[in-house]
Amino acid sequence: MNFLKEYVHLQQKVIKIKSRGEKMTKIIYHEDFAAHYAMDPAAEPGRLEPAVNLLKEKYSLIVPKPADKEQILLIHSERHYHSISADRLLLHTALLSAGAAIEAAKTAMNGEYTFALCRPPGHHASPDSCWGFCYFNNIAIAVKEALQVGKVNSALIVDFDLHFGDGTANAFEGVKEVSFWHSHETNRQRYLEHLRSDLDNLDADIVAISAGFDRGVDDWGGILTADDYKEIGTLLAFFARQKCQNRLFAVLEGGYNHQALAKNIDAFLSGLKTPGHA
Numbered sequence: 001m002n003f004l005k006e007y008v009h010l011q012q013k014v015i016k017i018k019s020r021g022e023k024m025t026k027i028i029y030h031e032d033f034a035a036h037y038a039m040d041p042a043a044e045p046g047r048l049e050p051a052v053n054l055l056k057e058k059y060s061l062i063v064p065k066p067a068d069k070e071q072i073l074l075i076h077s078e079r080h081y082h083s084i085s086a087d088r089l090l091l092h093t094a095l096l097s098a099g100a101a102i103e104a105a106k107t108a109m110n111g112e113y114t115f116a117l118c119r120p121p122g123h124h125a126s127p128d129s130c131w132g133f134c135y136f137n138n139i140a141i142a143v144k145e146a147l148q149v150g151k152v153n154s155a156l157i158v159d160f161d162l163h164f165g166d167g168t169a170n171a172f173e174g175v176k177e178v179s180f181w182h183s184h185e186t187n188r189q190r191y192l193e194h195l196r197s198d199l200d201n202l203d204a205d206i207v208a209i210s211a212g213f214d215r216g217v218d219d220w221g222g223i224l225t226a227d228d229y230k231e232i233g234t235l236l237a238f239f240a241r242q243k244c245q246n247r248l249f250a251v252l253e254g255g256y257n258h259q260a261l262a263k264n265i266d267a268f269l270s271g272l273k274t275p276g277h278a
Helices: 003-011 049-055 078-084 088-108 138-148 166-171 188-199 226-243 258-271
Strands: 026-028 060-062 114-116 155-159 178-181 206-211 248-252
Touching (some): 049 258, 088 138, 088 206, 138 166, 138 248, 206 226, 226 248
Parallel strands (some): 155 178
16 A cells, blocks of 8 residues: 555544653744844744744743754855854854754654744755845755764655745755655645655655745735645655654744744644654
């Protein structure tokens, strides 16, 4: 039975998850992410607070430490690091965001789903340049470190942000150990079908998710509903359970309607709830 058939078969069952003995999805968050570090929509004051207030009542919070320079240089050039370091607040927040992604990946190695509720985002940051509210490529750094330390031999990066993660694609161009998925599909049903069918043909030791929520109906893209984000979470959790020993982590990218962002993150995380997870 292939991935798609197994998934459909599972969806037809009524699954009851007992609260005792469940593994909790972990949220990686630091209060410094509330800082107004730049003048862009991702750095807007109050953007993360609705999500923090909602999620802290449901999930365990882990406080990350900043990434160090050596970890940033796994992906970025010395010149690029130097250009960001000219602004001390920006550097601190960007290092902390990369550190949150690294912590999420490390926690995921234990088979615990993790979500880095962090900013600035990163998927538009290439090795020697950046744009689109991004400075360091958080998810690329986390994946590269996981591969380098030898805990995994392959990774699938799923980017469901509205915008193509060109920085991530550039960082792993020609790297056969890393597969990158993104869809430009603008029809919500076809988008979900595209993801579902492609997962059937992919394999990896860990799945890393660039979780951008600006494709939402109440955000810039105007396409996906909260139920769709829940479905995406369910699909990816099923992939992780079937193919990579539950190793799954997600890192926040876009999403600019503050209240909708909180609702959609919550829906995505609820989709990750499979037997043995909360």
